[in-house]
Amino acid sequence: MENSNQSITIDDVAKLAGVSKATVGRVIGNYGSVSDKSRRKVIEAVKELDYVPNTIAQGLRSHSTKTIAVILGSIKNGYCNELVYAIEKEAMKRGYNVLICNTHENLDKEIQHLQNIRSRQVDGVILIPVYTIGKVIPEKYRHLYESLNIPMVLVDRNIMGIEKDLVQSKNEEASYEATKYLISLGHRNIGVIGTVAYSTVQDRIKGYRRALQEAGITINASLVVDAEYSEKHVGQKLADKLLKEHPELTALYVLNNTLCGSVLLELKKRNLHMPDDLSLITWDDDELNELFDITTIVQYVEEIGRSAVKRLFELMENPQSRAEIQRIDTEMVVRKSCGKPKTVRWNSKA
């Protein structure tokens, strides 16, 4: 451990050990056969010089950078950072590092990141695509997704019309169960707030509809309102709108976790209490939900992350493997935000 100068190369080690760099390579790469004497000398020299192999050079030669990239909307999002946490942990275990790329939910940024990742020779990508249901994929982008010769696993959201591996929660099923739970408590008029453009939210709405249908409740499309992703305080605004226009509502079902706090703000303003005045269910668990005793559908984000990495490594081993979709269980944590619907119109001012 003489010196940590980063420009110590395999040649320096070879020289000090009195062997060829091929032999040094064999020792540090642990392949081929090396005599005990040589091995000892090499190990000695490595320690003496504090040699660390240059990953860049290794990458150039071996076509593997030991790096995976995670492309997502924003690391500030709770779901995303839990996911990245899990991914990094899992990747580290396998000796891989994680590059982080925020798209800011902007398609051009996503494309830009993908291009960049290609030139960086990243070994694999985990992507939460910005792609929204309504939009048709521009032809030039479709080409990019399909021609990109990098193993790729989508998480959470799907890109319509493109065959890629995907790991996500059982959105439809969980939503179906949650709605059924509300119905079983006696609710007939359940307002829904969510960012409709995402495939995930679409699935959740499907489950909601299925439960209503099964219970013979007429579906009122105006009870489902769309929250523009980027809008500030959109949850509060939409809660207000729903409660104003639909005094018959007895329950609120919030499909994105990011919206929930903002919705609570509106309930607070109207002095509505759960579960007496209104029942509430939301997605994803966080401290806020715990503090407010909100019944929540929790996603096993850690497991999603782990599965995505696992699948990605399979893909890296066998790039020809057929795309498959993995749906991870969810769990409904029942707290105290749901009760029987109020029979009296509480929302008399509307």
Add this chain to the structure above:
Amino acid sequence: MENSNQSITIDDVAKLAGVSKATVGRVIGNYGSVSDKSRRKVIEAVKELDYVPNTIAQGLRSHSTKTIAVILGSIKNGYCNELVYAIEKEAMKRGYNVLICNTHENLDKEIQHLQNIRSRQVDGVILIPVYTIGKVIPEKYRHLYESLNIPMVLVDRNIMGIEKDLVQSKNEEASYEATKYLISLGHRNIGVIGTVAYSTVQDRIKGYRRALQEAGITINASLVVDAEYSEKHVGQKLADKLLKEHPELTALYVLNNTLCGSVLLELKKRNLHMPDDLSLITWDDDELNELFDITTIVQYVEEIGRSAVKRLFELMENPQSRAEIQRIDTEMVVRKSCGKPKTVRWNSKA
């Protein structure tokens, strides 16, 4: 845009364009002089083949990987992910990518990451060190920090006894002001909860003490309790302890944001309301604080991130530059969690 095969090299482009790879290099690297004719042919060929330069090869040759690493406790932490968000944004602007490394607040992991980063030839590091005040740095680690020939900027926490650049909030000052605010409302007995081991928290305690001293209030050391980082629900436990042992308390000052939710749980349990029963101030803004109307010292995390990146790039340009400390302003957002102290002993059961 014929083919996105990733193994298209500069030689392929040169061949198609009918020039040497040196000329191609000149065109894409935008240096030297190239005739208009050659330039046109090269650009044509690049487009035709959908050529992207191999960053790995560039890195090997030019000794710059266009990558910076961020090493921190956990990306799940609110402060950390805001910081990473800002860093990534700023780095992207300059054509750099960000590698993310969680230490799980474990020193060995931190060391491991630093080693790894060295072998990866990362251009610079932003580090929130796990180092805690009390511990003496083991000699072998000290050596590593000092000999690591990579530009490095510390954020938030300092490593005692090691001279490195540092960007952090004005912790002492902000804490002084916040305490003064509580005192001005009439509080004399202010309980403090924080993870004492971090230099950041130490500074905040210093500010708290200074304000008390200045107001001529005797400092009672037992009012400051230490929250072990890793312990679950430690905030609640300590709030309970403080309130039980010190019925004279009229205000609580929470030094880590991560503890606040847990503390609120205890207040809820005891049915204590802010500001009537108890005043509360905490650090860092999030939705929870907004919802509970908690007066908060907010850090300009985005600015901290930006400053850190800026400084890192200065260091990358001029590695000999002397280490300096940058302290970023904070802002106290006054909400409704603080009021005049209750004169009657509310905590009668203790």
Add this chain to the structure above:
DNA sequence: TTATAAGTTGAGAACGTTCTCAAAAAATAG
């Protein structure tokens, strides 16, 4: 002893860039 097999070793090519250097081509001056 020699023939053969097994184990060990080093020279050097390859990965895909950047960049130096000297030569060739073009432009300008006389």
Add this chain to the structure above:
DNA sequence: CTATTTTTTGAGAACGTTCTCAACTTATAA
């Protein structure tokens, strides 16, 4: 026209690895 300067160009070395291949050493068999 030639001489000189300026612009443009390509050959090839270098970056630090991995890995092939042939040669060498040692062990085993006959």
